[in-house]
Amino acid sequence: MKAICWHGPRDVRLDRVPDPTILDPGDAIVRVTATAICGSDLHLFDGVMPTMKTGDVLGHEAMGEVVEVGSAVTRLRKGDRVVVPFVIACGSCFFCKRGEHTGCDVSNPNAHIARELMGHSPAGLFGYSHMMGGFWGGQAQYLRVPFAEVGPVKIESGLRDEQVLFLSDIFPTGYFAAELCGIERGDTVAVWGCGPVGQMAIRSAWMLGAGRVVAIDRVPERLRMAEAGKAETINFEETRVYEQLMDLTRGRGPDRCIDAVGCEAHGLGSVDALMDKVKAAMMLTTDRAYVLREAIMCCRKFGTVSISGVYVGAVDKLPIGPAMNKGLTFRMGQTPVQRYLQPLLAKIEAGEFDPSFVVTHRLPLEQGPEAYKMFRDKQDGCIKVVLRP
Structure with a gap:
């Protein structure tokens, strides 16, 4: 598949990488229909965030269509339209039960790295360094979603992608x-x-x-x-x-x-x-x-x-x-997004708020590297970029 990958400070590229596969019975695979560049992605682009590795797939704001689910996933099925929150959370640990999903004790396989730097490890995050789990992000054609029973919110109305995409983060x-x-x-x-x-x-x-x-x-x-x-x-x-x-x-x-x-x-x-x-x-x-x-x-x-x-x-x-x-x-703190998905989706569905007002640029995934530079340097009135794989 095609994906936007990190190769060093100020160096992101469109690469060909292996398609994601089911690695755990709780996984789902999502075909990405819309993804965005976030301001916090610029910390990676600028080389501020430690523990990045060459070839890491970027992006933590993504949505799309479920194309495959693991054997333990019952809440989602093939064809469901979903928004994927940037936080990866197990749903059953001490913090998840309290609605503090960004404190999940289970989802970060590299928790030992984060503990050395922070005292405790936050949850795993999509596309945001190996300290945060080393998970590939959603600026790609496909995304593997761990703990799929807990994370994605289903979009069952006819709302446009841009109206609901930003439930993923901003x-x-x-x-x-x-x-x-x-x-x-x-x-x-x-x-x-x-x-x-x-x-x-x-x-x-x-x-x-x-x-x-x-x-x-x-x-x-x-x-x-x-x-x-x-x-x-x-x-x-x-x-x-x-x-x-x-x-x-x-x-x-x-x-x-x-x-x-x-x-x-x-x-x-x-x-x-x-x-x-x-x-x-x-x-x-x-x-x-x-x-x-x-x-x-x-x-x-x-x-x-x-x-x-x-x-x-x-x-x-x-x-x-x-x-x-x-x-x-x-x-x-990092936002425990799962806590807010349904209440904020309800506001969008009721017509009380439309987050799509923030989008200034809509580009194909292939133009992602140029879009990073444009966003960082605030060129062409760029405030928010949505990429279409």
């Missing part, structure tokens, strides 16, 4: 980021990063009762999309974010702050942002935490900072003193 992730904030009716919510997850977080904040949403970015088309989602916007190239947020909130600061950027944040003109860039270039750090620092400084006293942007290692100069003295609450 819609639940944006919703989870807003939910972690503990938004109270009327709260001011500030969202750093107007990429796909940020756009979903903006709209999810409204769903959860926000009274005001402020979006922070520097890319004009992203800011326009945020404005279409009824957010006020701040271009951090044109104004100081802290001062603008204080003006908007009469000096109190936002009640809830969402970091939808993560480890490759950009900052302009500040010493700490410059140091982040230099250290990253010299391989002395993996994570540029400018946004997280700024969110801590901007958030109101006894407010909440929610982190949905991916971080992979340690960060420098974290202002823990200000956070402690302001009484901030931090909540963060």
Whole structure:
């Protein structure tokens, strides 16, 4: 089959690789009809995420048609149309039973690697390094889905692929980021990063009762999309974010702050942002935490900072003193997508929300390598790419 494969930093290629096969009775094989490039895929593209190997198949946002199931799979059958969540979860361990699927104790066969770096191992993830299991991803013509009884959600309506594809990751992730904030009716919510997850977080904040949403970015088309989602916007190239947020909130600061950027944040003109860039270039750090620092400084006293942007290692100069003295609450994590699949699908089916608004580019799988570069460099107004195998 054809697949988008990682060959090193800034080097992804369309390769011919073996078709996946059933390796366990709980597996299913899905013929991919739509897949997407996620912002967190760019951490792999840039070489920030460790334990990648040449030839790894990328992608963790995919959907398609079931073409084969293992003998233990009873919930799915050949011909079913499904969306596959990026999290691989067994459904029966301590964490899965609590709805904390990203903490699954069973699904990561390389848990020992993650434990060395993190203390404990998260769940296995599709297409996201050998530390996260070494599973091939969905930017391919076919995808092997382990624990198929637990993961995929069936699409039994006539909704278009683009309306439901993002149940695989960015819609639940944006919703989870807003939910972690503990938004109270009327709260001011500030969202750093107007990429796909940020756009979903903006709209999810409204769903959860926000009274005001402020979006922070520097890319004009992203800011326009945020404005279409009824957010006020701040271009951090044109104004100081802290001062603008204080003006908007009469000096109190936002009640809830969402970091939808993560480890490759950009900052302009500040010493700490410059140091982040230099250290990253010299391989002395993996994570540029400018946004997280700024969110801590901007958030109101006894407010909440929610982190949905991916971080992979340690960060420098974290202002823990200000956070402690302001009484901030931090909540963060990879999204336990399985918990949100049915509730969010119900919103789409009811016509309450259509995630497809975020798609700006639709391309064949063969153009995946070019699409990675376009997405990373924010060329041609690119915000979200859907690939068709």
